[in-house]
Amino acid sequence: MAENLTPLDSLGEFGLIDRLRASVAPPRQASTLVGIGDDAAVLHPTAGLRQVVSTDLLLEGVHFDLTFCPLKHVGYKAVAVNVSDVAAMNARPTQLVVGLAVGARFSVEAVEELYAGMRLACEAYGVDLVGGDTTSSPGGHLLISITALGEVEEARLARRSGAQLNDLLCVTGDLGAAYLGLQVLNREKQAFLADPDHRPDLDAYTYVVQRQLRPEARMDVVHTLAELDVVPTAMLDISDGLASEVLHLCRASGVGAAVYQEKLPLAEETLDVAEELHLDPVTCALNGGEDYELLFTVPLAQHDRIRNHPDITIIGHMLAADQRGAFLMTPSGNAIPLTAQGWTAF
Amino acid sequence: MAENLTPLDSLGEFGLIDRLRASVAPPRQASTLVGIGDDAAVLHPTAGLRQVVSTDLLLEGVHFDLTFCPLKHVGYKAVAVNVSDVAAMNARPTQLVVGLAVGARFSVEAVEELYAGMRLACEAYGVDLVGGDTTSSPGGHLLISITALGEVEEARLARRSGAQLNDLLCVTGDLGAAYLGLQVLNREKQAFLADPDHRPDLDAYTYVVQRQLRPEARMDVVHTLAELDVVPTAMLDISDGLASEVLHLCRASGVGAAVYQEKLPLAEETLDVAEELHLDPVTCALNGGEDYELLFTVPLAQHDRIRNHPDITIIGHMLAADQRGAFLMTPSGNAIPLTAQGWTAF
Numbered sequence: 001m002a003e004n005l006t007p008l009d010s011l012g013e014f015g016l017i018d019r020l021r022a023s024v025a026p027p028r029q030a031s032t033l034v035g036i037g038d039d040a041a042v043l044h045p046t047a048g049l050r051q052v053v054s055t056d057l058l059l060e061g062v063h064f065d066l067t068f069c070p071l072k073h074v075g076y077k078a079v080a081v082n083v084s085d086v087a088a089m090n091a092r093p094t095q096l097v098v099g100l101a102v103g104a105r106f107s108v109e110a111v112e113e114l115y116a117g118m119r120l121a122c123e124a125y126g127v128d129l130v131g132g133d134t135t136s137s138p139g140g141h142l143l144i145s146i147t148a149l150g151e152v153e154e155a156r157l158a159r160r161s162g163a164q165l166n167d168l169l170c171v172t173g174d175l176g177a178a179y180l181g182l183q184v185l186n187r188e189k190q191a192f193l194a195d196p197d198h199r200p201d202l203d204a205y206t207y208v209v210q211r212q213l214r215p216e217a218r219m220d221v222v223h224t225l226a227e228l229d230v231v232p233t234a235m236l237d238i239s240d241g242l243a244s245e246v247l248h249l250c251r252a253s254g255v256g257a258a259v260y261q262e263k264l265p266l267a268e269e270t271l272d273v274a275e276e277l278h279l280d281p282v283t284c285a286l287n288g289g290e291d292y293e294l295l296f297t298v299p300l301a302q303h304d305r306i307r308n309h310p311d312i313t314i315i316g317h318m319l320a321a322d323q324r325g326a327f328l329m330t331p332s333g334n335a336i337p338l339t340a341q342g343w344t345a346f
Numbered sequence: 347m348a349e350n351l352t353p354l355d356s357l358g359e360f361g362l363i364d365r366l367r368a369s370v371a372p373p374r375q376a377s378t379l380v381g382i383g384d385d386a387a388v389l390h391p392t393a394g395l396r397q398v399v400s401t402d403l404l405l406e407g408v409h410f411d412l413t414f415c416p417l418k419h420v421g422y423k424a425v426a427v428n429v430s431d432v433a434a435m436n437a438r439p440t441q442l443v444v445g446l447a448v449g450a451r452f453s454v455e456a457v458e459e460l461y462a463g464m465r466l467a468c469e470a471y472g473v474d475l476v477g478g479d480t481t482s483s484p485g486g487h488l489l490i491s492i493t494a495l496g497e498v499e500e501a502r503l504a505r506r507s508g509a510q511l512n513d514l515l516c517v518t519g520d521l522g523a524a525y526l527g528l529q530v531l532n533r534e535k536q537a538f539l540a541d542p543d544h545r546p547d548l549d550a551y552t553y554v555v556q557r558q559l560r561p562e563a564r565m566d567v568v569h570t571l572a573e574l575d576v577v578p579t580a581m582l583d584i585s586d587g588l589a590s591e592v593l594h595l596c597r598a599s600g601v602g603a604a605v606y607q608e609k610l611p612l613a614e615e616t617l618d619v620a621e622e623l624h625l626d627p628v629t630c631a632l633n634g635g636e637d638y639e640l641l642f643t644v645p646l647a648q649h650d651r652i653r654n655h656p657d658i659t660i661i662g663h664m665l666a667a668d669q670r671g672a673f674l675m676t677p678s679g680n681a682i683p684l685t686a687q688g689w690t691a692f
Contacts, residue, residue, distance in 0.1 A: 048393075099445075100403075149399070198386025
């Protein structure tokens with residue numbers, strides 16, 4: 001540890017908690033009555049609204065690699081991926097709590113950097129950090145556990161299970177870039193490990209690297225849908241890759257799906273980097289994961305409301321229950337069954 | 347891994363999640379609308395009540411040792427310590443979400459055993475397990491992150507900050523046993539490591555070992571206080587030891603405290619084991635931690651309501667702000683300043 005940094009053990013548990021608490025923004029949600037500092041936070045959920053709650057773990061060595069991921073970005077991403085789960089219910093985030101396990105190799109300043117990233121994201125999404133728990137990590141790995149709360153009018157709640165025959169299948173933003181960003185970062189890491197004088201030049205990869213290191217939850221689209229007076233019949237966020245999320249949606253709704261390959265939204269940068277890395281951009285979109293875009297279904301009758309929106313792409317439609325299964329329709333007219341590729345990292 | 351056990355990697359992420367989901371009890375709280383299975387759980391918080399939210403991490407190697415702590419007990423304890431934070435607000439637990447990181451050395455059956463313990467605790471406290479996240483643990487250590495929600499009438503909410511001059515300082519149950527249980531278990535572990543034929547005989551230590559391995563949240567006392575028509579002016583749970591919790595209470599309330607040594611509730615078994623281990627039972631009560639009893643203050647005028655309750659012991663009273671500080675009053679009449687001993691495990 002550099003001499004100008006403060007070892008964690010010089011503060012102790014209570015000293016660290018006091019210091020982190022000072023770096024948390026004061027609550028802005030009307031429903032937050034008491035934030036950090038008691039045995040529990042105290043909330044006053046808005047009467048008449050539904051509340052959603054979701055939890056996510058982010059582990060060093062599984063979900064992020066500190067050799068190329070700055071701690072501030074890790075903090076931002078930890079909040080963003082949880083807010084993304086709230087967005088996937090068509091809800092607005094209100095509060096979150098953070099559990100943190102840190103190893104002795106981290107300095108107080110490093111943990112504060114992580115918190116600075118979480119604070120930035122909390123401000124971006126208007127969510128209050130109202131509580132937490134901090135402990136040492138026996139293996140030394142950094143671990144972040146976040147539980148996010150949100151709220152939504154009952155009539156606007158979007159679950160996974162409401163997709164109907166002939167509904168339009170829509171996706172926000174573009175797909176596959178986060179996965180390609182990870183490949184670029186891993187390539188540069190290997191080059192650095194082989195030659196410590198290697199200086200990575202990531203200028204040509206700004207977009208895909210940014211998509212990997214600092215994803216955004218699509219809260220903007222949640223607000224857009226409200227403005228368009230559209231309530232998705234089903235919605236979820238794309239964390240594991242489009243293919244497995246389409247399958248989740250089909251299974252929960254009891255329908256099938258046809259996804260048109262030529263409709264998949266792929267950024268110019270995604271196509272360029274995929275070509276350079278000899279990877280198929282369609283496979284990156286289907287199985288890459290970590291895009292944190294929203295996948296949702298809309299009744300065919302609402303086609304007019306969404307068809308020209310720049311953030312929304314219609315990629316297919318839902319099939320009848322007796323055609324249960326999800327297919328990729330290729331430009332040549334073939335229907336290829338989609339398969340899920342969740343992690344098998346044990 | 348024994349041949350009749352199922353390796354985690356044979357199921358994959360989704361297979362494991364499906365199997366764990368099947369082991370979770372169906373929701374019983376009226377406020378739980380949708381439990382496990384979507385991007386987020388959906389709740390309908392009871393109108394007019396305050397909601398509390400608290401999060402805790404439990405890590406193998408920091409908070410529990412699997413060489414002597416059965417996984418079912420670990421699961422039970424993980425839920426109990428979170429419910430204890432809800433109890434410390436004088437609230438009733440309603441829902442919780444669970445984040446789990448498991449290493450490859452665990453079998454599916456081991457993870458199910460952990461879940462069986464959580465289910466038992468959820469049933470005991472009437473709380474719904476409504477969501478979770480499961481991932482692999484890069485260091486192989488088991489990690490459990492739980493966030494608990496609860497609810498309470500505004501007028502019955504008990505924070506840390508309301509203690510007043512002359513309030514009675516009360517504690518539930520008895521203190522120090524959990525720490526002694528840990529010492530006994532560690533002693534037997536060392537004996538086993540030195541001699542694999544060593545068979546621990548824990549019969550003489552049942553109470554203290556039980557207090558360490560399977561603590562209970564004092565929800566019974568939350569209900570008792572309601573029946574006695576007592577709202578604590580301040581309350582918190584004893585996780586780090588009585589001394590540091592008294593100091594937390596004093597700091598949050600801006601008062602001092604006098605704790606009378608001869609009033610400390612110590613079980614007969616605690617005194618016996620402390621003597622055998624040459625430990626001071628008072629020190630175990632003050633600094634041992636993990637008792638998960640409740641510490642609270644009550645106006646002097648309500649002395650009659652609590653003085654004869656078998657689960658409640660009056661151990662002292664609050665001092666004026668100008669005597670700020672917390673003291674242990676010894677039988678010989680000395681006033682010894684209390685000092686906090688949080689963990690410094692980095």
